[in-house]
Amino acid sequence: xxxxxxxxxxxxxxxxxxxxxxxxxxxxxxxxxxxxxxxxxxxxxxxxxxxxxxxxxxxxxxxxxxxxxxxxxxxxxxxxxxxxxxxxxxxxxxxxxxxxxxxxxxxxxxxxxxxxxxxxxxxxxxxxxxxxxxxxxxxxxxxxxxxxxxxxxxxxxxxxxxxxxxxxxxxxxxxxxxxxxxxxxxxxxxxxxxxxxxxxxxxxxxxxxxxxxxxxxxxxxxxxxxxxxxxxxxxxxxxxxxxxxxxxxxxxxxxxxxxxxxxxxxxxxxxxxxxxxxxxxxxxxxxxxxxxxxxx
Amino acid sequence: xxxxxxxxxxxxxxxxxxxxxxxxxxxxxxxxxxxxxxxxxxxxxxxxxxxxxxxxxxxxxxxxxxxxxxxxxxxxxxxxxxxxxxxxxxxxxxxxxxxxxxxxxxxxxxxxxxxxxxxxxxxxxxxxxxxxxxxxxxxxxxxxxxxxxxxxxxxxxxxxxxxxxxxxxxxxxxxxxxxxxxxxxxxxxxxxxxxxxxxxxxxxxxxxxxxxxxxxxxxxxxxxxxxxxxxxxxxxxxxxxxxxxxxxxxxxxxxxxxxxxxxxxxxxxxxxxxxxxxxxxxxxxxxxxxxxxxxxxxxxxxxxxxxxxxxxxxxxxxxxxxxxxxxxxxxxxxx
Numbered sequence: 001x002x003x004x005x006x007x008x009x010x011x012x013x014x015x016x017x018x019x020x021x022x023x024x025x026x027x028x029x030x031x032x033x034x035x036x037x038x039x040x041x042x043x044x045x046x047x048x049x050x051x052x053x054x055x056x057x058x059x060x061x062x063x064x065x066x067x068x069x070x071x072x073x074x075x076x077x078x079x080x081x082x083x084x085x086x087x088x089x090x091x092x093x094x095x096x097x098x099x100x101x102x103x104x105x106x107x108x109x110x111x112x113x114x115x116x117x118x119x120x121x122x123x124x125x126x127x128x129x130x131x132x133x134x135x136x137x138x139x140x141x142x143x144x145x146x147x148x149x150x151x152x153x154x155x156x157x158x159x160x161x162x163x164x165x166x167x168x169x170x171x172x173x174x175x176x177x178x179x180x181x182x183x184x185x186x187x188x189x190x191x192x193x194x195x196x197x198x199x200x201x202x203x204x205x206x207x208x209x210x211x212x213x214x215x216x217x218x219x220x221x222x223x224x225x226x227x228x229x230x231x232x233x234x235x236x237x238x239x240x241x242x243x244x245x246x247x248x249x250x251x252x253x254x255x256x257x258x259x260x261x262x263x264x265x266x267x268x269x270x271x272x273x274x275x276x277x278x279x280x281x282x283x284x285x286x287x288x289x290x291x292x293x294x295x296x
Numbered sequence: 297x298x299x300x301x302x303x304x305x306x307x308x309x310x311x312x313x314x315x316x317x318x319x320x321x322x323x324x325x326x327x328x329x330x331x332x333x334x335x336x337x338x339x340x341x342x343x344x345x346x347x348x349x350x351x352x353x354x355x356x357x358x359x360x361x362x363x364x365x366x367x368x369x370x371x372x373x374x375x376x377x378x379x380x381x382x383x384x385x386x387x388x389x390x391x392x393x394x395x396x397x398x399x400x401x402x403x404x405x406x407x408x409x410x411x412x413x414x415x416x417x418x419x420x421x422x423x424x425x426x427x428x429x430x431x432x433x434x435x436x437x438x439x440x441x442x443x444x445x446x447x448x449x450x451x452x453x454x455x456x457x458x459x460x461x462x463x464x465x466x467x468x469x470x471x472x473x474x475x476x477x478x479x480x481x482x483x484x485x486x487x488x489x490x491x492x493x494x495x496x497x498x499x500x501x502x503x504x505x506x507x508x509x510x511x512x513x514x515x516x517x518x519x520x521x522x523x524x525x526x527x528x529x530x531x532x533x534x535x536x537x538x539x540x541x542x543x544x545x546x547x548x549x550x551x552x553x554x555x556x557x558x559x560x561x562x563x564x565x566x567x568x569x570x571x572x573x574x575x576x577x578x579x580x581x582x583x584x585x586x587x588x589x590x591x592x593x594x595x596x597x598x599x600x601x602x603x604x605x606x607x608x609x610x611x612x613x614x615x616x617x618x619x620x621x622x623x624x625x626x627x628x629x630x631x
Contacts, residue, residue, distance in 0.1 A: 029429065131314075138315040139607040140569035143587070150591040150599040151322050151333065227439055234441045235576055235588045250442055254577075257445060258453040268442030275437035283433065 020288045030284025036277025040270075043093040051090050056083035057244070067260045076266035079249075080256060081242075088244035089266050095245050096274060099160055100226035104218050106164040111171025112214065116206055118172065119179025130176065133169040141166045142231065149237045156239040159232045163225060174217055178210035185209075212289035216282050223278030230271050246271045300622045300629045308615040315607040319600050320364050324357065336377040337594035373604070374597035378590060383601040387583060391605065392476025393463055394575070394582030398567045400479070400502040405509035406560065412510075413517025413556075414549060420522055428514060435511030440570055444504045444577035451500060459497050461579040468493060501578040505570060509563040516559045520552035527551075554625060561617030565610025 024030050048054065056062075062082030070077045076085040118129040136144070141163075148162035182188060182205070191201050232238030233247025241248050246267040253264035324330045331348035332339065339347070348354050352363055367374075373383035416425040452460040463478065464470060471481045471490060479498070482490035524530065525548050533547050534540075571584035579585065583602045590598035622629050 029426075029433070134311070135314040135318050138311050138318060138611065139603055140565045140610055142566075142572055143569040143603050143606045144318075146572060146587060146591055147319070147322050147599050147603040150594075150596055154592075223437065227437070230439055231441065231573055234439075235572065236592050237588075247439075247441075250439075250445070254445060258449055261449055264442070264445055268439055268445070271439045271442065272434075272437055275439070276434060279433050279437050 023288050024284055027284055027287065029280050030287070033277050033280025033282075033284055036273050037281050040093050040097060040274045040277060043090050044097040047090050047094045051084075051087040053084040053087045056087045057091050058242075067256065067263070070262055077260075077262040079263055080252065085249075085263065085266050088249065089246070089270050092244045092246045092249065092267065093270065093274070095156075095239065095243065096226045096229065096271070097222075099156065099229045100222040100274075100278075103160055103163045103167060103225040103229070104221045106160075107167035107221070108171050108214070108218060110164070111168040112175045112210075114168075115172040115175025116179045116202060116210070119176040120183055120202070120206070126176075129172065133172045136166070136169045142228065145228065145232065146235075146237060149232065154237045154240070156229075156233075156243065156245065159229060159238040163228050163232075166228075167221065167225065170217070170221075171214075174213060175210060178213060179206055182206050182209050213286075216286040216289060219278055219282035219285055223275040223282070226278070227271065227275045297622065297629050301619060304615060304618045304622070307618075308611055311611045311614075312608070315604065315611065316365060316368060319603055319607075320361055322603075323596070323600055324353070324360060324364075333594075333596045334374070336596075368604070373601040376590065376595055376598045378593050378595045378598075383597050386586060386598060387601050387605055390581060390583045390586045392473070393580060394568065394571050394584060396477040396479060397498065397501055397505060397571060397574070397580060397582060398564070399477075400498055401506035401567060402509065402560070402564065404502055404506040405513055405563070408506075409510045409513030410517050410549075410553075410556065413514045413552075414521055414544065416514070417518045417521030417525065417552075418544065425518075428518070432511040432514050435507045435514075438507065440504050440508070441573045441577050443507065444501070444574060447500045447504065448577070458499055461577075463497055463581055464490075464493060501574050501580055504577070505567055505574045508570070509567055512559055512563060513556060517552055517556045520555050521548055524548040524551045554621065557617055557620060557624075561613045564613035565606065568606045568609045 024034075043050075048057065051057065065078050065082035066080055068074055068078040068082075074084050074086065076089065079085055079088070114129055114133075118126040139147075145159070145162045145166045148165060149158055152158040152161060188201060188205055191205055196204075229238055230245070230247030230250075233245045234251045236248075236251060239245035239248045241252055249267040250264050253260075253267070256263050323333075329344075331344050331351070331353045334351060334353070335344045335347040352360055355363075371384050373387065375381075376383050376386055379386055412428050416428040419425050448460050451458045459465065468490070470478070471485050471487065474481050474484050478494040479491060482488075482494055525544075527548075530543055530547055533543050538547070568584075571580075571582055572588055573584070574580065575582045575584035576588050583605060587599050587602035590596075590602075
């Protein structure tokens with residue numbers, strides 16, 4: 001498989017793309033990832049128009065209907081104020097996806113330019129950037145995020161800020177190591193000899209060639225960011241109820257265990273499937289885009 | 297070798313300094329008013345001013361930093377508002393519970409992750425390999441807090457096999473602490489019933505905590521084994537008539553274990569940080585639960601104390617792994 005994939009890198013662009021798509025579609029786990037991600041994205045896009053009970057999105061109160069078990073009217077049952085859990089979980093997909101993509105894009109937007117700069121500039125500037133990055137890597141992510149949220153105050157916006165601050169160093173590391181290896185390539189030298197400006201070399205040559213590992217990492221990170229936001233929501237430092245965020249829903253549902261167990265099942269299953277989808281997708285993309293780095 | 301050791305210790309020292317800088321920035325630069333944060337959510341204006349003077353928060357930042365470092369060097373983490381005790385005392389009290397949980401979970405992760413990794417490398421692209429791949433990706437994707445709730449529901453509530461949460465039953469007298477680790481202390485006291493009870497309480501949280509670690513050990517060990525089994529020395533060993541068992545267990549695994557060791561070092565720190573979720577679900581009285589309940593109450597000093605302790609653990613684990621690398625791979629000592 002990896003021998004074929006490496007051929008894919010050497011072939012001309014259109015055939016390369018066709019081969020990549022073929023390789024991707026042949027792998028069951030990659031396709032599962034693609035399907036899961038597509039479903040989550042569709043739910044997020046169409047959410048407000050397909051939910052069975054649009055009135056429950058804002059958190060209406062319908063106590064006569066509270067804590068109903070799953071049925072044909074309410075597939076996943078109802079919550080403690082009588083809202084349809086399916087409705088709230090679908091709207092939750094919107095929040096989680098937005099937050100996950102937002103954190104990842106923001107982290108990449110901070111980390112990638114810094115990393116490329118460090119890798120190409122070298123010398124003292126590189127030293128400063130990398131030591132500053134290491135600072136943030138001296139504490140494992142979740143605890144650092146909790147410390148930041150504790151300093152900034154709880155809430156979903158601050159949780160996003162905290163997780164972005166936790167996530168960007170990874171992109172600096174990745175971009176720096178890519179830039180370091182690309183710097184030595186003959187085509188960079190050729191471009192420089194041909195008189196290309198530094199910005200052009202960065203934009204036209206370095207960035208496109210570091211794109212594959214970047215895409216793979218971003219796909220994985222969207223999943224991990226969704227999980228991290230749900231984790232903060234669960235411990236009460238992220239989204240606040242009645243926002244239909246998955247982690248915050250589980251945090252409330254925990255108080256209704258074990259009698260009303262279905263309340264906690266649906267939001268958790270959606271977190272799991274969303275994170276699984278992005279991880280499998282990232283894994284599959286790595287196999288075709290960046291086959292040599294298949295580690296861990 | 298001495299040079300290598302000194303260099304690694306120097307690097308760890310730098311990391312420690314970075315950690316102290318980072319926590320200082322979070323505590324004193326990030327919030328709009330550090331004094332109000334340190335005084336707690338219910339403090340009045342005069343109280344906030346008193347805290348500002350007491351902690352020297354009205355002084356310039358370099359002076360504050362110096363004071364922060366000297367305080368930490370003396371083991372002074374500040375005062376917890378919620379418990380009314382010094383944070384250092386609280387940490388000393390809660391840390392053994394977390395340590396015990398992490399040790400058990402790490403043991404589980406290594407004992408299952410390494411053999412499963414070897415097995416799937418030997419059966420590469422076979423059904424076992426696919427199964428462990430799905431298992432590993434699931435292990436990383438499962439939200440630990442939700443998985444914990446499901447296990448509680450299944451094993452504690454429905455099957456009634458294991459206790460739901462806590463470290464011991466509320467009716468059980470905890471033993472006199474020797475190490476603070478209940479499993480060890482109960483054995484030292486020769487109290488088998490207590491050991492069994494403590495073990496039954498630790499099973500579920502340890503499983504939840506170990507799953508992501510198990511998954512990543514499995515993945516790394518698998519890909520390293522696949523690589524190692526392709527090497528010339530494996531072919532040479534086979535040509536010499538070395539038994540397949542010995543080739544896998546000695547020649548290949550020894551080389552695959554180095555990167556696996558690095559992951560174990562990283563995961564030690566990450567596990568300390570995921571205890572925040574697992575301890576919340578299982579009401580496990582460790583530093584994770586302490587950090588969460590303090591953060592929710594707006595009690596800031598304990599959160600910073602836990603951040604420092606977790607960071608310190610992360611650093612020490614990495615240092616130990618680096619030193620082990622030097623022992624196991626002689627080439628690195630000269631690098």
